[in-house]
Amino acid sequence: MTLKKITPLLSLCCMPISQTAVSASSDIQLIHQFHSEIYTEAQPVKAFVDDFDEPLTEGDSAFTYNVFELGMKYKGIGIGAQSRFDYLLAFDPDTARYTHTEKNDLPFEKRNYRYYLWGRQATTNGIFLSYDLELLDKKLVVTPKFTYFKSTHFQDARVDGTIFGDEIEGKLEAEYYFSKDILFKSFTPTENPKGDGYSLDLEIDWQITDDLRVWAAGKDLVYETKYTGAGFVNGFTTDIPFTEREDGIDTTPSVRLRTSAYDQEIEYTFERDARYYVGADYRINDSFSTTVKARKFIDDTFFQANLTYHFGDNWAFFGGYETHSDAFELGIKTQHAGLSVKMDNLNVDDAHYVNLNWFINLDF
Structure with missing residues (x-):
């Protein structure tokens, strides 16, 4: 009785369903995932994106992570193309x-x-390179993965302060860097920014006994993009004093902005x-067989x-x-392919979490 060993690169790329995929005996593999x-708190996914019109629930975060990869692997060395879109939003419950x-x-x-509000999003396209370092008679595998990519679209925004009811009163500070924004058309660069970036992932996979295997991974341990x-x-x-009256002082909003208008674009590191x-x-x-696992994204x-x-x-x-998302996962896999779906509600309109994964691992 043996626990089927994972292909480390696939585990790093597609953690939810490839964890018990069988290692291929062939030196050359086609890898795709x-x-x-x-995931959205405060509102279901559809309402969060559209009208925010469902009953309000507690929460302070939302995110989406999406990656498509296609490549080859030869004697532990993996190389291929990657396309990725990620978006992260943190907010105060009072803001919701x-x-x-x-x-x-x-x-x-x-x-x-x-x-x-604190939001970050970016779209990237690039190439990845990974290597399976085998130790302890191949029972321990350490896999670093380096990705170099180009990007022309990003947003990095932080807004913090207070607003009084529905009045035009309050104090707000804003830092916002972007490639394009429909609300700030006059500040949007005439040409898309050019971004060059890289990221580093690391996975450790240890077959302790024939029946027990443990693993750990860090994604985006290093991630940086420089936009021009x-x-x-x-x-x-x-709010500053405007006019005095018997029972108090009226105020009027004062706004100070520094922007990229009139070709004042800058270099920015994301x-x-x-x-x-x-x-x-x-x-x-x-x-x-059974699996227990955990993952952490900032405060979630x-x-x-x-x-x-x-x-x-x-x-299989x-x-x-899964806790926190309250989602159930179902999937099927074999040595060369796998598919899984994880949701907290079968009705997509009411779902706060939706996750779709597949992988293909073919030998030549």
Whole structure:
């Protein structure tokens, strides 16, 4: 009874479904993987993107990570093409409450709302290079992965302050760097910024016994893109005294902005926070195995437990539950391919989390 060993590159690229894929005996492999997930708090995914019109729930974050890769692997060296789109948004729950009130024409409370938004997104296309370093008689595999990419689209924004009810009162500070923005057309560069960047991932895979395997991975341990010709809007608003009256002082908003208007584009360095994964697989018997794993994205931590049923010639059907997203996963895999879907609600309109994965690993 042996636990089927993972191909380290596939584990790094497609963690949810490739963790028990069988290592190929051939020296040359075609490797392909697609991973797409979206998670939103405060509102279901559809309402979050569109009208923010569903009942408000607690939450302070949203994200989507999407990657498509196609390449070859020869004697532990992997190389291929990568296309990627990622978006991360953090916000104060009071900001979600303010947005929900405004979008649905509800009455505002007569108070200061905390208004905090921090968002980052980027689209990149590039090439990756990885290497499987085998140690301890090939039971321990360490796989660094380096990706070099080009990018012409990004946004990096932070807004922090307060807004009083539905009045034009409050104090806000903003730092916003971008390639294009429909709200700031006059500050958008006439030509897309040119970005050159790189990222570094690392995975450790250890087959401790025939039945027990543990693994850990860090994605975007290093991530940096330097853009030339980026647009920006930096500044603040505040209330200043305007006129005196018997029972107080009226104020009027004062706005100070520094922008990229009139060809004042700048060079800007865009960075990302790392994501971390750990897990363990245990083969119970010839028919069943179990997996426990965890992942952390900034302030969001997810724990998951899976049960896998093995049948036929290297086929496996698996399912599991993940905390924090409250999502259930179902999937099927074999030595050369796998597919899985994870959702918290079968009705897509009501789902807060949707995750689709597949991989292909063919020998030549």
